[in-house]
Amino acid sequence: xxxxKIFSPATVANVACGFDVLGFCLDSVGDEMVVxxxxxxGIHITKIEGFNLPYxxxxxxxxxxxxxxxxTLDVDFGFEIEIYKNIKPGSGxxxxxxxAVGSVYGMNELLGKPFNKTQLTEFxxxxxxxxxxCEHADNLAPALFGGFTLVKSVSPLQILEIPSPxxxxxxxxxxxxxxxxxxxxxxxxxxxxxxxxxxxxxxxGSLVHALxxxxxxxxxxxxxxxxxEPHRSQLIPQFNEVKKAVIEAGALGAGxxxxxxxxxxxxxGLETAKKVxxxxxxxxxxxxxxxxxHVSKINxxxxxxx
Amino acid sequence: xxxxKIFSPATVANVACGFDVLGFCLDSVGDEMVVxxxxxxGIHITKIEGFNLPYxxxxxxxxxxxxxxxxTLDVDFGFEIEIYKNIKPGSGxxxxxxxAVGSVYGMNELLGKPFNKTQLTEFxxxxxxxxxxCEHADNLAPALFGGFTLVKSVSPLQILEIPSPxxxxxxxxxxxxxxxxxxxxxxxxxxxxxxxxxxxxxxxGSLVHALxxxxxxxxxxxxxxxxxEPHRSQLIPQFNEVKKAVIEAGALGAGxxxxxxxxxxxxxGLETAKKVxxxxxxxxxxxxxxxxxHVSKINxxxxxxx
Numbered sequence: 001x002x003x004x005k006i007f008s009p010a011t012v013a014n015v016a017c018g019f020d021v022l023g024f025c026l027d028s029v030g031d032e033m034v035v036x037x038x039x040x041x042g043i044h045i046t047k048i049e050g051f052n053l054p055y056x057x058x059x060x061x062x063x064x065x066x067x068x069x070x071x072t073l074d075v076d077f078g079f080e081i082e083i084y085k086n087i088k089p090g091s092g093x094x095x096x097x098x099x100a101v102g103s104v105y106g107m108n109e110l111l112g113k114p115f116n117k118t119q120l121t122e123f124x125x126x127x128x129x130x131x132x133x134c135e136h137a138d139n140l141a142p143a144l145f146g147g148f149t150l151v152k153s154v155s156p157l158q159i160l161e162i163p164s165p166x167x168x169x170x171x172x173x174x175x176x177x178x179x180x181x182x183x184x185x186x187x188x189x190x191x192x193x194x195x196x197x198x199x200x201x202x203x204x205g206s207l208v209h210a211l212x213x214x215x216x217x218x219x220x221x222x223x224x225x226x227x228x229e230p231h232r233s234q235l236i237p238q239f240n241e242v243k244k245a246v247i248e249a250g251a252l253g254a255g256x257x258x259x260x261x262x263x264x265x266x267x268x269g270l271e272t273a274k275k276v277x278x279x280x281x282x283x284x285x286x287x288x289x290x291x292x293x294h295v296s297k298i299n300x301x302x303x304x305x306x
Numbered sequence: 307x308x309x310x311k312i313f314s315p316a317t318v319a320n321v322a323c324g325f326d327v328l329g330f331c332l333d334s335v336g337d338e339m340v341v342x343x344x345x346x347x348g349i350h351i352t353k354i355e356g357f358n359l360p361y362x363x364x365x366x367x368x369x370x371x372x373x374x375x376x377x378t379l380d381v382d383f384g385f386e387i388e389i390y391k392n393i394k395p396g397s398g399x400x401x402x403x404x405x406a407v408g409s410v411y412g413m414n415e416l417l418g419k420p421f422n423k424t425q426l427t428e429f430x431x432x433x434x435x436x437x438x439x440c441e442h443a444d445n446l447a448p449a450l451f452g453g454f455t456l457v458k459s460v461s462p463l464q465i466l467e468i469p470s471p472x473x474x475x476x477x478x479x480x481x482x483x484x485x486x487x488x489x490x491x492x493x494x495x496x497x498x499x500x501x502x503x504x505x506x507x508x509x510x511g512s513l514v515h516a517l518x519x520x521x522x523x524x525x526x527x528x529x530x531x532x533x534x535e536p537h538r539s540q541l542i543p544q545f546n547e548v549k550k551a552v553i554e555a556g557a558l559g560a561g562x563x564x565x566x567x568x569x570x571x572x573x574x575g576l577e578t579a580k581k582v583x584x585x586x587x588x589x590x591x592x593x594x595x596x597x598x599x600h601v602s603k604i605n606x607x608x609x610x611x612x
Contacts, residue, residue, distance in 0.1 A: 021508045152512045191497040201507035202327045208514040
């Protein structure tokens with residue numbers, strides 16, 4: 001096998017109470033990539049469609065993660081990467097993570113799987129760091145492992161796969177506004193009240209338990225973020241209206257996807273997730289803000305060959 | 307049935323990363339209580355052995371929780387309570403919780419179980435509040451439900467029962483020093499670094515996952531407290547030496563039990579838990595501090611009739 005086509009999924013990080021540690025994987029939106037073994041040594045990006053991204057390997061997220069793996073290999077061939085980008089950069093659903101994951105996953109398959117998924121995450125972190133200026137894995141882990149993941153620590157890298165109930169669906173709206181990374185970082189508090197931190201970890205502990213026990217009521221009850229959302233939601237127009245509308249439409253809960261501006265919601269069942277879509281749309285249709293919207297089952301496989 | 311004898315167990319609250327929310331139940335140490343229906347209305351404490359505690363119902367933890375339940379009843383009889391106290395007050399292994407739980411559990415049995423365990427916890431909270439000056443359930447919940455419990459919230463009261471592996475044992479040492487509640491509260495930070503809070507909730511989420519999956523390595527890896535232990539451990543002489551010694555003896559981890567001074571440790575298997583006991587003892591035998599020490603399987607039943 002010398003060539004492989006990959007679906008690299010979008011992901012939702014943070015998931016309300018799981019700031020910086022929790023994430024889950026989507027299946028209805030993601031990038032496609034072709035990875036090809038070539039006689040020419042090195043990593044070469046030969047095609048990019050969808051968005052305007054750099055072709056220089058060292059400046060491209062997929063290129064940097066590919067290089068991180070390539071440097072550990074002792075081979076007399078190279079790889080070409082074609083990127084068909086569907087996930088808008090800066091949308092808050094793991095666009096850079098999908099790029100970083102796709103190249104290393106594809107290379108690993110072509111090499112006969114010498115690396116496990118945690119090792120692939122280590123390489124992908126280098127690509128993610130190019131985009132987000134810090135090494136984190138909360139989008140990479142669900143993109144690679146699928147389902148819900150908890151990044152227990154980055155150094156050493158420890159990723160836990162949390163089971164989730166079969167009938168869990170996500171609805172995600174991406175209001176097309178730009179939030180600068182610097183801005184979404186600047187609003188984060190450096191210190192938090194101990195009482196708020198306790199509430200947050202009670203909710204995260206509960207959410208992990210609820211996912212293990214397929215307890216939808218408890219999932220709903222645990223999807224609260226008292227630490228970050230009060231600050232970052234102010235950067236997202238209509239955030240509170242969307243949250244109110246999706247709960248009225250039957251969603252289990254909602255929150256900011258990653259650092260925004262996308263808003264995610266979780267629902268029991270596809271029908272409810274579609275109603276939630278209508279509810280989200282109706283809020284933004286009253287504004288001049290354009291948006292994308294996705295309904296997706298939780299993708300338990302993660303990145304895959306297509 | 308007009309009379310019942312109860313074993314009301316000691317408990318470990320906080321459990322390193324689970325400050326204010328997590329707890330587990332012991333089976334080798336606990337109070338015994340007799341609860342008796344009487345023609346005389348009201349709640350009367352008729353016997354106290356073991357420690358010097360007040361007989362006045364309104365000043366006794368077991369009496370106050372009993373009264374909280376009794377006030378909701380419309381009955382023409384009353385209850386007598388005898389308390390055989392084995393858990394030293396102020397030891398940090400849920401002495402007041404055992405008292406608060408025993409009376410209401412016993413009354414509920416004699417009444418034909420009109421109340422569920424969450425309702426019993428609500429009554430017991432009133433007794434606990436007499437002792438600790440605040441309403442909390444992190445010792446009450448494991449004493450009533452058994453096993454590991456996560457108190458998701460106190461108002462409304464939400465208690466989650468977290469499964470735990472069969473071969474998990476606790477070793478607890480109680481160095482007989484007095485730490486004033488006011489002192490152990492005063493050292494708590496009001497604000498904590500966001501980065502520390504994230505580490506703490508990553509560990510708590512991991513511990514809940516590890517308990518669900520019987521992953522002893524991950525239990526070990528998650529038993530860390532970066533928020534409270536650095537402050538409160540300074541009030542406990544030899545804390546760091548004990549922690550080092552139990553890890554060398556093969557324990558999964560250790561931490562402060564409740565607000566101290568007791569130190570708990572968890573181990574896989576009884577043999578290791580006994581080695582941990584020796585290791586703990588050896589540290590305090592070099593000092594003038596007297597101590598009690600207990601080895602206990604995790605008690606998955608909680609309070610019970612004997």
